[in-house]
Amino acid sequence: MEETLQEHVRLQGRQGRSQKDVQRLLEEAGWPKEVVAKYVAESFKDLPKGALISAHAVTKAFGQNQVLRGVDLEIQRGEIFGLIGVSGAGKTTLLGAMVGFIRPDAGDILVGLPDGSSVSVQKSPERVKRLVGFSTQTPSFYPKLTVRENISHFAKLYGLADADIQRKGAALMELVGLGAARDVQAFRLSGGMQKRLDIACALVHDPELLILDEPTADLDPILRKQLWELIRKINAKGTTILLASHFLAEIELLCSRIAILQQGRVVEMGTADELRGIYSKNYEIFIQTRRKDYRALLAKGRKYFFRVEEDDGELVVQTPFPERVLSLVADVVSRGDLVSLHISRPTLGRVFEAVVKR
């Protein structure tokens, strides 16, 4: 029981939660305060300190195109960090720089070591490669090799012993759910399986940081969900994840912290709630009627609306008074005319759009 608790606490710590947060959560869960204090203190004692990877004023230009303009970023151990930005914002360049694939023009990227020291990606690329795994948007493996062969090939290149390769390979295949497809050539796998194989290949050396660049692009919703589960499982094992994606929903769903990259700069960074707070504290109400005539509603509810948009026959209203707006909808919309009514806090997408427009 105590071991389970200790492991749980360690995991929480590795995932970036602060000692105080973990202690509070455990107390809320009903654990005795003394016990919680003891195990949390012991568990956090051995946890690596400091940021796992940090970018400091990183700039990069390709010719006249200034892609990164002094990016500052810190990713804590154990967290799932989201990186969003429009196409051309510099996400992939920043990720490339983080693994030494792209050499910054200025600034530095440091990878923290368990002992608290750090190494520069530019100065010690080989060492950094052993600490970081990278899964690109397009799966990166040998299509003609089987799942097992791909994993064991990259494991060998990372210097793993044969016995470790067997063990690690089996565990990874189990983790990513490719155990049954171990002897299938990679190009025969489905898109989701290929993505999982790619992640498995990125994990063969037990990296501290796993960078996922658009992991769910081109995947159907079911596969996407499966991959989200996988990401959670990987993170649950203590691997820090840096997730760059266009799918803001998955960023919102998975990431503990998010950075918005805009024109080569990190323009916003924080938790999803923090970002939403930056953007708006209003609710969003989505109303769709058969007649698509919202004039009466708009006329009556004008004083409650913070912002109104009409998108493809759907009225989107931002309001700090959702109850009143809903009441108004019930009054104005005639019976049988309502098609859909949905209320939510602003999505990350809305935040992102706002940031981009800003």
Next chain:
Amino acid sequence: MNPANVAELVRKNFRNLIRSKIGSLVVILGPLIVIFLAGLAFDNSNVYAVKVGAFRPDNVDVTEKMVDQLRTQFKVTEYTTEKECLDAVRASEVNTCLVFAPQFKVGVRPQNQLVFYVDYSRVNLVYALVRLMSEEIGEESLAASQDLTRVLISTLDFTQGEVRKQRDLVTQLTTENDLAARQVQDLLAEWGDMDLGFNEDGFSVDELASAKTQVKQWSDAALSIGGRGLSKATSFIDAANALVKSSGASQGTQDSLLAAFKKSVEEIGQLQDDFAKTENLTRESFVRFDAQIAKTIGAIEDTKSKLSSADTSREFSIRVLNSIQVLLDKSLVSVLSVQHSLNQIDGRISAIEITDPEAIAQPIVTSIRPVVQERSYLNYLFPVLSVLILMFTALLITPTLILLERNGPASFRSFMTPVGHGAVVFSHFLTAFIILAVQMVIVLGVVSVFFGSEIVSNVPAAVLVLSLISALFVLIGMILGFLFRHEETATLAGVMVGALFLFVSDVIVPLESMPEIFAYIAGFNPYVLGSQLLRKVLLFDAPLVSVLPDVLVVAGYILALSFIVTGVYQATRRESLRQLLDDIRPYTAKLRFKKK
């Protein structure tokens, strides 16, 4: 460079290659097809399907025979005009056009002219055609030449027989001439010694006449004295008789005296008679003697005259004999000269060692034989072909391997592994090298099994040389692979480099026919170096020691190319150039500072 990493990368490359059906086919079937086709094409020394056009202005037997002879080897088409025949060559309907001279006749100029036209734009065929036609027409020409030579030889044989016969006669003539000369000489000696002079002292006719007269005088005197003696004896007897009678001697004495006297007178009378007879006889004898003397004198005179005449004749004869002797001497000299000439003719004819008309017509039989006893062109072409396969395979597969890795989906994952650049570069090299080795093994196996050629006898040397050549071209391929970003351009570059090597080599045009400077440059062509090296080892079984300079040159190339490959790899790596500049910036800054 971790060997385990290199081994793993190479293993991965081969897994990829083997699982790519087309890739495997290219690796395995590519060289097989090439060598199979080459083997079929060059497995004999004949030129098949050569089409020959012929134009014969006149239907002469000999031309018909020659054309028929050509028909046994080639497909011969006859044309009615020379222009048609030439047009057929230009249109590639035939490969060569033979044009016979009007009234073609062997051995008679200019009727023995035979021209064959070839299309020199078909460089590779033209030499074979020239050779073939030269062989075929040469055979006909040779046969004619042999016939002519046979006539000459038989004439010469007859001449020698006659000379030998005549030489015997000449020898006999020489002997006889010599004998005659000696006889003439003897005769001259005899005649020279012969004295036909008349010694008048020995035959003093006057003295004879005088002696005769004297003898007659003396005879007459003797006869007269004898007559007178007899008369006187008679007178004396008469006187004695008278005296006796007168003496008074007894009668008996007288009578006896007188009888004795009488008898003496009778005897004297007899004597007188005898004397008279003798005188008569003497006279007669004298007359005869005189006549005889006269005759003798006449004879002597006659003899004298004759001797004089004979002497004149002798002298004449001697002169004639001298002339004869001179003539005989001259004749002998001439005969000896003739004999000498005949001997020389005979000697010369005998000295003709080659009397076989075929040998005389073709004193040197120019059969071109291989320095290596093999039965097909494949063996001769094998080194060139092998290096060609190695070159193109290396120039095409190596960049493809590199670019497949670089542009392939796994490139980023490979980048993310902590494998050193040396291992990556070396794994590319090793993969391509092993592919080439596999291809060479396949090629050698196919050639040995299907074409029955013992290509490799000096295995270690062949392996070393093939390895060096493979390494050389793999490194060139690697440069292309690192220089270009796309497979298409790299493949194009590979083909172009290969074509360049091929054209600046002795495959299409012999190096010896190139301008000197061009040939010199071509000598450094890796393809030329490689193929020449392999030819020495495979065809001539040259030991390694003898090809060591060439081996060292190739090894030097490999060393230089290794540096170039490393440099190109570093320079073309993404960001590596910038990295390099960054790395050297402190040093360049120091330099600038020092300059200031």
